[in-house]
Amino acid sequence: MFHLILTACIAGSSEDCAPILLPEAETGTRTECEAQAERIADAWLKDRSGLIGAGTECQPTEELTALPLQQVAPGIHVYLGDPVQMEDSADGKIANLGAVIGEASVAVIDTGVSRAQGQELYAAIRRLTDLPVSHVILTHMHPDHALGTSVFKEAGAEILGHAAMPMALDVRAQSYLDSIARLYSPEEVIGTEITLPDRTVADRDSIDLGGRGLSLQAASTAHTDNDLTAFDEATGTLFAGDLVFRELAPVIDGSLIGWLEWLEVSPKPTPRVIVPGHGAVTDSWAVAIGPQTEFLTALRDATREAIAAGAPMSEAVPQITKSLQDKNDAWNSFSETAARDATAAYKELEWE
Ligand SMILES: [Zn+2]
Structure with a gap:
């Protein structure tokens, strides 16, 4: 199979360029790919006035840059992100992403931080199968999970998300795009855009x-207000999104109490493989949620204590963070996250 790669550069800067994979031009031969290259590249560029084209090339699947995927159950392939915060990562590829291969088509679970990462996931899937990608399931709106979607949309996939996700992503769209542009090189972020479900x-x-x-299940407000899980019945694999953090300190962007309530109810049927949003895959639900539940419970208790003692937020946040210090070694990117979580917890719990 051959794939069309357009070199796209930021208009006015011939040095800031990146390869854009255009899946509409996917064909069996190089000649067929080349025959439609110009038309498809021009059509893509026409809608993106900030970018200019600097040539096209047709590449065979094996030459595409692809994410390394691991098979964690039959037909279930996972990219394991580096479990650190976006600020501590060179390229933002921190979230776990998945592909589920059926007999007729493929579903993708989360698309990564950028067009570039979405393309690398697409290429990794193409190395496994020629089947169409029919669905993308976005587990929530966060940029490390949801900004690589456009390449799959262009490939014809239907994009699914929680009912609250379109609004949540739409209001944060510009700040997410600004933040990846600030953190990562132009090569990593060129072509990245917001794609809603x-x-x-x-x-x-x-x-x-x-x-x-x-099967897809929307959660009540927990990690965010738009968490969605996907369960593969054939293998008992649960894609938990960021409802389950391992290794990377859990971030509260929804409700601490709601998240603890979600953790109290074990999923039915019990998953045999759990793919967290960050950190290693495990076959044990208790292992998957144990440390995170302990962290969030300690955070809740310390926050309630500070509020009961009458501490204003400015004093309470450092107190709460300090009381969680014994968890520092267990979690990556702990310090920044703990302070942020303490602020979120205080704001939520001061009205209890
Ligand atoms: Zn998240």
């Missing part, structure tokens, strides 16, 4: 990949 899930839904189904 085509179809949303308010409670439960399911998708069919041919001989294999994924």
Whole structure:
């Protein structure tokens, strides 16, 4: 299979360029790819006035830059992100991403931090199968999970997210794009855009990949107000998104109490493989949620204590952070996250 790569440069800067994979031009031969290269590249550039083209090339699948994927269950392939915060990462590829291969098509779970990472996931899937990517499931709006979607949309996939996700992502769109542009090189971020879900899930839904189904479940406000999980019945694999953090300190951007409530209810059926949003895959639900539950419980208790003692937020946050210090070694990017979480917890719990 051959793929069209357009070199796109920031208008006015011939040095800041990046390869853009245009999946519409996917063909069996180089000649067919080359025959449609100009038309497809021009059509893509026409809608993006900030970018100019600097040539096209047709590449075979094996030459594409691809993310390393690991098979964690039959037909379930996972990219394991580097479990640190975006500020501590050179390229922002910190989230776990997944691909589930059915008999008729493929579903992608989360698309990464940029167009570049989405393309690398797409290329990794193409090394495994020629089947179409029919669905993208976005576990929530955060930029490390949801900014690589455009390449899959152009490939014809339907994009699914929690019912609250379109608004949550839309209001943060510019700040997310600004933040990746500030943190990472132009090569990493060129072509990255916000792609909102085509179809949303308010409670439960399911998708069919041919001989294999994924059930989707929307959570109440927890890590964010738009957390969505995907469960593969064939293998018992749960894609938990950031409802489950391992190794990377958990970030509260929704509700601490809501998250602890979510953690209290074990999923049914019990998952046999749990893919967290960050950190290692495990086959044990207790292992998956144990340290995170302990962290969030300690945070809740320390925050309640500070509020009961009448501490204003400016004093309470350092107190709470200090009381969590014994957890510092267990979590990456602990210090920044603990202070942020303490602020979020204080704001939530002061009205209890
Ligand atoms: Zn998140």
